[in-house]
Amino acid sequence: MEEYRDLFLAEAHEYLQSMSQLLLEMEKKPDNEQLTEMFRAAHSLKGMAGTMGYDLIMELTHDMESLLDKLRTGEAALGRDFVNLLFEAVDLVQILIDNLENQDHFYEEVQVLKTKLRGWEMAPAEKVPCQNTLPEELPSRENISTWNDVINEFEKETLKDALSKGEKIYQINVLLKQGSLLKSVRAYMVLKNMEKHGEVVKTIPSLQLLEEEDFDREIFLLLVGNPDLEVLRDDILGIAEIENVDILLLDGETQLNIDGALGGNSASELQAAAALESGLLMEKEESAVALMEVEREKPDEDLSGFVKNSRNAPLSSRSVEKTIRVETAKLDSLVNLVGELIINRTRVVELGKKVEDELLDGSLEQLERVTTDLQNAVMTLRMVPIRQVFDRFPRMVRDLCMEKDKDMELVISGEETELDRTLVNQVGDPLVHLLRNAVDHGLEEADERKRMGKEAQGKIFLEAHHEGSHVVVSVEDDGRGIDPEAIKTRALEKKMITKEEKEKMGPEEAIRLIFHSGFSTSKEVTDISGRGVGMDVVKTSIEALNGTVEVKSEPGKGSKFVLRLPLTLAIIRALMVESAKETYAIPIEAIRENLFVEPEDIKTIQQRKVITLRDEVLPLYCLKESLGMGEFEEQEVYPVVVVEAGDKKAGLIVDELLGQQEIVIKSLSRFINDIKGIAGATVLGDGRVTLILDVASLLEDGRV
């Protein structure tokens, strides 16, 4: 049962996600297809919950289904309240799923919502002509689709043309014999033999899948022309290993929806539907002749259109990747082991250098190459598309807009961009923050927008892409932007800057003030600047991930926040330093520069050491002291590492700078994982364990 539950959870989550998405789409632009799919999602969820014995979920989804049905009968129309109610139901189902163990606690809520769902009546204002009728037949899993759903506009045109020329459309079902080999070539022969009878407009499976032999035994073809059916039949049956051929005449208008109407359930249509069930796809462009001649690589999107087994896929018409589910713990342990391997490899390679043996060198080089490839391959296993985070934002922005009574659109792009799973989990909150700010403060009221000559509907662009070994995520709005003067005034009031500094400060520097911890929290700030709520939190959390945040803004035009994150957290570049005879690693992202400081440059302010660096007073901490490993000692010259975290910056005095290298981060065991100043540990090539410094906590007060 445990296994079933995991599967249920995974699928239920997908269904809920897709329901949210569909609701959003429907609200924007109602469409039968979405309604059908929504219906199916509710229906499937109901069935799954029923099987698992989750009665509350079953009851709830049943009522959702009934409510959706009312759209068909015209008893309900798609209005804001309607969508809200369905969202409410989706949310409650989510809560129930999150609390499978004690669902009964939510009994009351479920009953209340059920009453609402059942008692739904349209507000009079919404009694407008309803365009959103469901198709006559209620959709069920057994009848998902018809040719109509898989032929594209171009193919439809071809069919139309053919009809107008007096040609006919045939569906030809070809069944290969069990155990046939080189099926792709068989399919090729079938297509080739059909050439003289007419034009093959579409195949199920698609030509690509046929070519890849990604199909079972059945091929369905759509042929136009005026063939002699007997000859056609013999020509196909004349091929070896063909078990059976069925030829069906299709009626273009009713069965292929060529003139706009979707027809009833003819036998052929049902067969096509069955074909779709047994393992299919949505395919586009490709001409029938091109099957084998073309050995080009297809773009990924085409591949993802293939659903190996649509019964296991929650929504067969959505693209589903060919994937297997693996427990994340297993993946983590794999990454860990590879980390160990890399460390050991470095040790062996170092030992090998001492031996100076040519044969050994050669095989060590080979070992290095293979392990590096392995490392890269394993790292990609942990990569997930950022879509997982982005998916919840359209809903969130919509709700926010409702709340604030604003009109805006969230435009998402680059959601395919992949990054480390652990990062995906942690980048969500900062993004929520930025999006909230954009809606809350960035975007003007409608009348202000009008005055500025902007479109009434505001826009927020959420974008992600790769840049070298980084992932860049940006949140951009076309709102009122940030006024540097207002920020400066505010900062002066808060005594964060002096009057003098205010005069000298450029606009960019001024805008960066919003990341200072002292700046936010006050409500008035938002009224003046439109920005600044908890920005320091965003900066700190991104930096904790070894990332950076930048902001660009033009008053009146909008703001853009750019987050730059490393692809992975497991391996980082670090500067190795020595202090009190110990080696420490400092993550390179936290380091601004390295200096050598003469003793006479060190001043003391309020019993603390400082230096002046380019007109800036920089506190100096002795790493030894900070870590409680020793006393500050007089030296001729001090190596200093300038580090930055959040809005704090300081110099760390170390004994020696040792150089940069890649390190594999190992977390400390849970008994000691909460030590201030230490982020983790790593093992060096020579086997020594080295601690990785946590700059942020070191800078909090210079002490741990």
Added chain:
Amino acid sequence: MGLKVLITDDTAFMRMTLRNVLEKNGFEIIAEAEDGLQAVEMYSNLKPDLVTMDITMPNMDGIEAIKRIMKDDPEAKIVVVSAMGQKTLVIDALNSGAKDFIVKPFQPDRIVEALQKVGSS
């Protein structure tokens, strides 16, 4: 007497297997070629009703042999008997004029079916 077949394969084992299967099913094996060159020669001398053609062979491969036989006799009925995983070669062979193909290791009824279908067309 049944249809006359020329078997082409570079391995004696495969030639023997084909011969046994086909003779049991009423075909008459009139010759065995060990490579493409022999097959072309034997075809023009013996004019068999059907030819089975391996693809990878020494001296002259099956594709070239098919091309030459088809040039010699456009009505020739050749069935490719190929090893697994030779997709592109099989397609080449079909485009060169072979009528059908079968994949080794074959099920006896499949080669018989293929030859009967091609032979009766």
